[in-house]
Amino acid sequence: MNKYLIGLLFTLLVPVTLFGQAPEVKRERIFTGTGLYGFMNGGADQFLEYGVSKLVTRDVVYKGNEYTIDIYDMPTAEDAFGIYSLHIFKCSRADTLGCIDCLAPYQLQAVAGNKYVSVVFPSGSEDAKSKVDELIRLYVPLDSKENPRIPEALGLSTPYSGKLKLLRGPISISGVSMPLANLVKDISYSGIWYIADKPAKGYRALIEVTDGKEVGKLKNKVEASDILQSGDTYLLIKGHEKETEQDDHGGFGF
Missing domain, CATH: 3.40.1000 (Protein Transport Mog1p; Chain A)
Structure with a gap:
């Protein structure tokens, strides 16, 4: 056959x-x-x-x-x-x-x-x-x-669902964090791995840049105490959110 x-x-x-x-x-x-x-x-x-x-x-x-x-x-x-x-x-x-x-x-x-x-x-x-x-x-x-590549620098273990977001551009970033959106407005990045820290009203973000020079630009915009880790093409930072009302999506995920 x-x-x-x-x-x-x-x-x-x-x-x-x-x-x-x-x-x-x-x-x-x-x-x-x-x-x-x-x-x-x-x-x-x-x-x-x-x-x-x-x-x-x-x-x-x-x-x-x-x-x-x-x-x-x-x-x-x-x-x-x-x-x-x-x-x-x-x-x-x-x-x-x-x-x-x-x-x-x-x-x-x-x-x-x-x-x-x-x-x-x-x-x-x-x-x-x-x-x-x-x-x-x-x-x-x-x-x-x-499965997708999850950066080791984040120090996360499974389950990832509900803990971690990957943001690709201004639409997704502004929908999650306006302070972060403003921070990267003039930065060339390929993606941002975002972890909310609701008890502290903040977040951690691993910003992956397209050029090593962008790491220096980011460091100039972030307080030294908020830089958790850096590499040739990324910067891991902590940030602070403004208080906003959380959306409730009910039983659906959208």
Whole structure:
């Protein structure tokens, strides 16, 4: 038998073999680039800041429950983690599927290699929640070998979900911390790893710059006592936030 036909049959039959029932796809849509504006109401700019190239969204029924599965193709695993980190909230379970993931009352979100995945189950039922892990594995491999690079300088251990954000540009930074956004306004950076310190009303931020000269510029803008660590292409600092009212996103991560 032709090897390509064998591969196709394997792809089609694995979901049934593993879990006894394949999802019933009610609707599937694909969006690329700025086509996201036709799908999202005001949120596309943030995704485009992280370089999203494609979104495949499916409404499915799996074992009697309705789900919406959104799979975003990002440039790197770090970009996938970055957009994921902005959308999770109050995980009841975190980083337990062999990847980086967050389960909330109505949604499972995960980072699978360079893909950010959201699975919403609007019923919120225990039955739907109990089957969502099976469902997500039918669409993306959850392999820790493809997890994003987390800088060792941060000194973090798993779970990372809920602790750490990766900020790529002015939209994401200003949405998280205006003092930090003002600090890096004239700095050329590739990403900022951000850890909130709510009890101290502050944060830690590892700013990765595109040129070593930017480290010196940053040091001139930060109090020496707020510099925790520095390297050729990064600066780890602590900062202070203004008091703001925290948003409550309910059971969803967006």
